Amino acid sequence: MSWINMLSPWQWLIMAAVPPLIVMLYFLKLRRMPVEVPSTYLWKRTIEDLHVNSIWQRLRKNLLLLLQLLAVLALILACLRPGFRGEETLGSRSIFMIDNSCSMQATDLGKSRLAVAKEEAYEMIEALGKTDVAMVIAFSDRADPRQGYTSDRQKLKQAIESITATNRTTDMNEALRAASGLANPGRTSQIEDLADIQVAEAMPAKVYILSDGGFSAPQMDLGNLSAEYIKIGSESPANVAVTAFTAERNVERESQIEAFARVQNFGAESVTVTASLSLDGELVDATDVSIEAVASTGVSFEIENVVEGQLKLELEIDDDFAQDNIAFAGLDPPRQLEVVLVTEGNSALESALATEQAQAIASVRLIGPTDLATPEVQQLADSGSVDLFIYDQCAPEKMPEANTMFLGSLPPGDAWQASEPAGPLFVINTNRSHPMLQYVDMGTVRIVEGRALEMPVGGTELLRTDTGILMAVAPREAYQDAVLGMGLAKRTDEGVAPNTDWPIKRSFPVFLLNSLEYLGGAVSTAGSKTIQPGQPAVLNLANRFDQVEVADPAGKKVTIDRTGQPQLVFTQTEELGFYQARPSQSERLLQMFTVNLFSEQESDIVPAVEVQIGAQEVVANPERKDIVRIEYWRWLLALALLVLSVEWYLYNRRVAV
Numbered sequence: 001m002s003w004i005n006m007l008s009p010w011q012w013l014i015m016a017a018v019p020p021l022i023v024m025l026y027f028l029k030l031r032r033m034p035v036e037v038p039s040t041y042l043w044k045r046t047i048e049d050l051h052v053n054s055i056w057q058r059l060r061k062n063l064l065l066l067l068q069l070l071a072v073l074a075l076i077l078a079c080l081r082p083g084f085r086g087e088e089t090l091g092s093r094s095i096f097m098i099d100n101s102c103s104m105q106a107t108d109l110g111k112s113r114l115a116v117a118k119e120e121a122y123e124m125i126e127a128l129g130k131t132d133v134a135m136v137i138a139f140s141d142r143a144d145p146r147q148g149y150t151s152d153r154q155k156l157k158q159a160i161e162s163i164t165a166t167n168r169t170t171d172m173n174e175a176l177r178a179a180s181g182l183a184n185p186g187r188t189s190q191i192e193d194l195a196d197i198q199v200a201e202a203m204p205a206k207v208y209i210l211s212d213g214g215f216s217a218p219q220m221d222l223g224n225l226s227a228e229y230i231k232i233g234s235e236s237p238a239n240v241a242v243t244a245f246t247a248e249r250n251v252e253r254e255s256q257i258e259a260f261a262r263v264q265n266f267g268a269e270s271v272t273v274t275a276s277l278s279l280d281g282e283l284v285d286a287t288d289v290s291i292e293a294v295a296s297t298g299v300s301f302e303i304e305n306v307v308e309g310q311l312k313l314e315l316e317i318d319d320d321f322a323q324d325n326i327a328f329a330g331l332d333p334p335r336q337l338e339v340v341l342v343t344e345g346n347s348a349l350e351s352a353l354a355t356e357q358a359q360a361i362a363s364v365r366l367i368g369p370t371d372l373a374t375p376e377v378q379q380l381a382d383s384g385s386v387d388l389f390i391y392d393q394c395a396p397e398k399m400p401e402a403n404t405m406f407l408g409s410l411p412p413g414d415a416w417q418a419s420e421p422a423g424p425l426f427v428i429n430t431n432r433s434h435p436m437l438q439y440v441d442m443g444t445v446r447i448v449e450g451r452a453l454e455m456p457v458g459g460t461e462l463l464r465t466d467t468g469i470l471m472a473v474a475p476r477e478a479y480q481d482a483v484l485g486m487g488l489a490k491r492t493d494e495g496v497a498p499n500t501d502w503p504i505k506r507s508f509p510v511f512l513l514n515s516l517e518y519l520g521g522a523v524s525t526a527g528s529k530t531i532q533p534g535q536p537a538v539l540n541l542a543n544r545f546d547q548v549e550v551a552d553p554a555g556k557k558v559t560i561d562r563t564g565q566p567q568l569v570f571t572q573t574e575e576l577g578f579y580q581a582r583p584s585q586s587e588r589l590l591q592m593f594t595v596n597l598f599s600e601q602e603s604d605i606v607p608a609v610e611v612q613i614g615a616q617e618v619v620a621n622p623e624r625k626d627i628v629r630i631e632y633w634r635w636l637l638a639l640a641l642l643v644l645s646v647e648w649y650l651y652n653r654r655v656a657v
Contacts, residue, residue, distance in 0.1 A: 018072050067647035074640035093149065093203055094134040095179045095225075096121050096156075099211035099232070100163050101140040101170040102533070103602045106212070108237035108320035114165050117210040117232045124208065125156045136160055139175035140168035141534055167323065167533035167576055169599050170215035176613065179207055180225055209618070213608025214601055221614050231620035233607035234320075238267040240291065241324035241603035245313050245530075245596065247331060250302075257303040257331065261313050263289055264296035266604045274316040277301050280309045306331060308589075310578050324603045328577055330528035330592035337362040337520040338385060342369055343392035348488055348503030349407070352512045362388075362516050369394040387520040393487045403480045403519040408487025408499075415456040415474070418485055423449030425465040425486070435518040436473065436482065437462055440507045447500045450486030478562055480519055530594040531573060537593050539568040539581055547584045553577025553595075559584060 098121060104114040121136075128134060133151045136159040138144040147159035204224040212233040244262040265271055270293050276286040285301050299313075308331045315325040339362045343349060353364045371377050372394070380386060381400030389400050393408040410416045425447040431437055442463060452468025455461070459474030462482075473482040490499040502508050518540065531537055541548060548568055551557045553575045560568055573579070573595050581591045597603070610619040 019069055064647055064651055067643050067650070071640045071643040071647070074636045074643065078634075078636035078640070092132055093205035094124075094128070094132065095137065095205050095207045096124065096134060096160070097137045097139055097172075097175055097179065097207055097209050097211075098160065098163055099140070099170060099209075099215075100138045100144070100166050101214070101602065102165070102167045102323055102597055102599075103170065103212055103214045103321070103605050104232070105165045105323055106233065106237060106239070106321040106605045108234040108605070109232075112165065113212055113232045114163070117230075118160050118163065120210055120230060120232070121160045121208075122157060125153050125160070128153060128156075136163075137175050137178060138163045139170075139172060140166045141171040141174075142168070143175040143178045145178065167574060167595075167597065169532060169534075169597075169602055170211075172209075172215050172218045172613075173220065176207075176218050176220055176222075176225075179205070180220065180223055209611065211611075212605065213611045213620075214604065215611075216601070217612035217614075219614060222616060227613055227616070227618045229611050229618040229620050231607045231609070233605065235607075236268055237320040237605045238269070238271075239319045239321040239324070239603060239605050240265050240267065240271055240273055240315055240317050241321070241597075241600075242313055242315060242327040243296070243324075243598055243600055243603060245311075245327035245329050245598075247311055247329040257306045259301040259303065259311060259313070259329065261299045261327065262296055263291060263299055263315065264600065264603065265291040265293060266606070267319070268293050271317065275299050276314050276316060277303075278312045278314070279303065279306065281312075308332060310592075321603065321605050323576070324597050324599075326576070327596050327598070328594040329530070330578055330594050332528045332592055337387040337516060339364045339388045339390065339516070339520065340380070340386050341366050341390045341392070342372065342394055342396075343390075344369060344394075344491075346392050346488060348508070349390075349392060349512075352503070352509040355509055355513075357513055358509070358516060362520060372396045388516065393489075393491070399476065399479075399481075401479075403482075405482040405484075405515060405519060407484045410483065411481055415476075416481075416483055417454035418451040419468065421449045421451055422467050423447060425450050425467060425470065427463060427465055427470070429461075429464040431460070431462045434460060434462055434473075436511065436514045438514055440511050440514065441505075442502075442507065445500060445502045445505060445507075447486055447502075448490065449499065453483060453485045455483070475565075478565055482515065482519060528592040528594060530596050530598070532598060533574055533576065533595055535573060537570040537573055537579065539570060539591055539593075541568055541581065541590055545583055545590065548581050548590065549584050551580045551582070553579070 098114075098117050100114055104112065104117065106113050109116050125134065128151070131151065133149045134156055135145075135149045136147040136156055138146055144163075146162055147155055150156065204226070207222075207225050207227045208230060209227060210230045210232055213229065213231065241264050242261055243264045245259070246261075247257055247259045250256040250258055259277060261275065263273070263275065270291065272288055272290045274286055275289050277284055284303060287299065287301075289297060289299055291297050303311075311329040311331065313327045313329075317325065319325070339353070341349070341353065341364055343366070350366070352358065353362070358364075367377060381389070381396065381402070384401040386400065386402045389396075389402050389404045391404065391406045391409055395406065395409045395412055397412060399411060399413075404411065410418055427442040427445060427447070430440065430442045432440070447465070447470075450465065450467075450470055452465075453470065453472055455469065455472040456474045456476075459472045461469050461472050463469070463471035463484075470486065471482070471484045473480055475481075487499050488503055490497045529537075539548065545568075546562045547559060549557050549559050550570050550572075552572065558570070558572055560570055562568055568581075570579070570581075576595050576597065579593050579595065580589055581593075582589055608620075610617050612618075
């Protein structure tokens with residue numbers, strides 16, 4: 001038998017004073033006015049009451065008093081919550097891992113799944129023995145330790161109470177590594193908040209996973225850990241989600257914005273929902289969408305005469321998970337880059353920079369190599385007002401305060417090295433994952449001659465030929481330098497001859513446009529980038545902006561510094577919605593990005609029957625017989641009510657006699 005105190009000390013003082021007060025009532029003497037009557041027979045029962053209530057006289061046996069005291073005693077015992085655990089116990093060391101990812105905000109159980117999981121954890125903590133210890137870890141896509149090993153139930157409950165829902169996706173790997181480090185010899189938790197004296201003496205522990213199971217299988221060995229999955233969620237929840245939403249400019253009509261969305265039904269029944277699109281808070285279009293059970297469909301919208309703004313798509317449906325019924329897409333404002341092209345004359349390069357798409361994002365200034373030594377150009381290079389310098393088969397005496405791209409030449413200094421010219425060259429590898437080479441096909445490009453590059457430490461290879469690296473990009477303090485080890489043309493005493501047929505390929509203007517976007521920090525498309533909650537946002541802004549202020553969806557502003565890096569990184573992306581970057585002390589909008597859930601794993605809120613951890617399958621245990629605590633306080637309350645009912649009946653019967 002164990003007891004749980006439910007009252008504070010002053011409340012116990014009030015409760016303890018009740019029985020003496022009841023007894024004192026039976027000692028009190030009734031004050032009555034003397035009245036002369038012809039006979040005392042009719043007042044016999046009143047005279048008897050005088051004996052019962054005479055103060056300091058011996059109490060007579062009274063059934064009503066005993067019943068009242070018994071009822072109060074039952075109430076006092078109920079406040080102590082007597083009970084005992086089942087035959088099995090939690091064990092000496094327990095780890096409560098509570099899922100607080102976005103899907104735990106689903107309300108298919110009448111309240112949020114996280115609230116239900118916390119209630120389950122409270123009951124489990126109450127079932128702990130006096131010598132048992134436990135710890136609490138909240139997890140989403142990262143581990144969030146709330147309480148190290150302790151036997152103090154109050155601290156454990158406070159740790160659970162402090163857990164709040166997040167909009168993040170789910171990943172158990174980090175949380176399991178933290179738990180495993182405290183149970184398996186030779187491992188560490190890697191989380192400072194979990195460090196305690198038990199880490200040195202690794203002992204087996206039982207992990208209780210309170211989750212809906214919406215995560216990929218962690219690839220790790222549990223070792224000394226034993227896991228139990230406690231499933232949170234109903235069997236057939238209903239949910240319709242926006243799993244993708246983008247906005248792009250119409251290639252043929254610049255004033256038209258095309259918005260596309262994918263809507264998915266994760267429920268077991270077909271539904272019809274209304275998808276509403278708003279721009280800057282004003283409704284611009286709406287359409288009804290019919291979706292079969294466990295299926296998806298596309299939705300498209302067209303908006304005329306829009307340059308920039310905030311698009312919001314909302315599904316008008318009352319399902320069990322509201323967080324994925326809304327999606328956001330930003331329309332970035334047009335921005336002009338300051339680009340300086342240093343060349344003796346290159347028609348192919350100048351034509352590619354004169355395309356409509358390139359001119360929309362960049363203002364190009366042409367100068368000759370002989371002008372590099374002039375004070376005006378040197379001051380321009382040191383001012384930081386230029387976003388990108390392009391050097392065509394030439395190089396300055398010192399590097400400018402800007403990003404650079406060298407075509408057929410090397411930056412000054414020893415950081416970059418190159419072999420002697422050789423050819424012909426054949427491209428054997430293209431790094432298409434890099435932004436500069438997206439949608440760029442180099443497989444059919446012919447190259448007369450070029451040089452193999454040796455890039456600085458930290459550089460990234462972009463193109464490789466049969467002789468070595470042909471193109472690479474590398475950081476230089478806060479800037480980026482891209483180098484192409486071949487010229488587009490070959491200048492000789494006889495004139496200018498083509499060195500490659502790349503300029504006549506469609507991929508060449510695409511490459512230059514990508515380079516403007518990446519090295520200059522521009523965006524040619526209308527739609528702003530979107531990331532998932534908790535992911536860092538990389539802002540490719542011009543290098544002249546050393547400090548930028550980012551406003552989150554709630555209006556809170558955070559200032560971030562470049563700190564010598566080529567890119568600005570913003571990490572406080574917990575909330576869904578629009579984030580806007582502006583220069584410090586300025587209202588000019590530089591860049592907008594959005595945070596959307598866009599996770600089928602989170603939107604599919606049907607709880608998993610079992611979870612896979614490494615090679616082990618952990619089946620849900622909904623009954624949890626090993627942690628059941630049998631309590632008697634409800635029976636004691638019922639007993640108190642029954643006793644009071646009997647006392648009331650006897651009192652009224654006695655008066656009536």
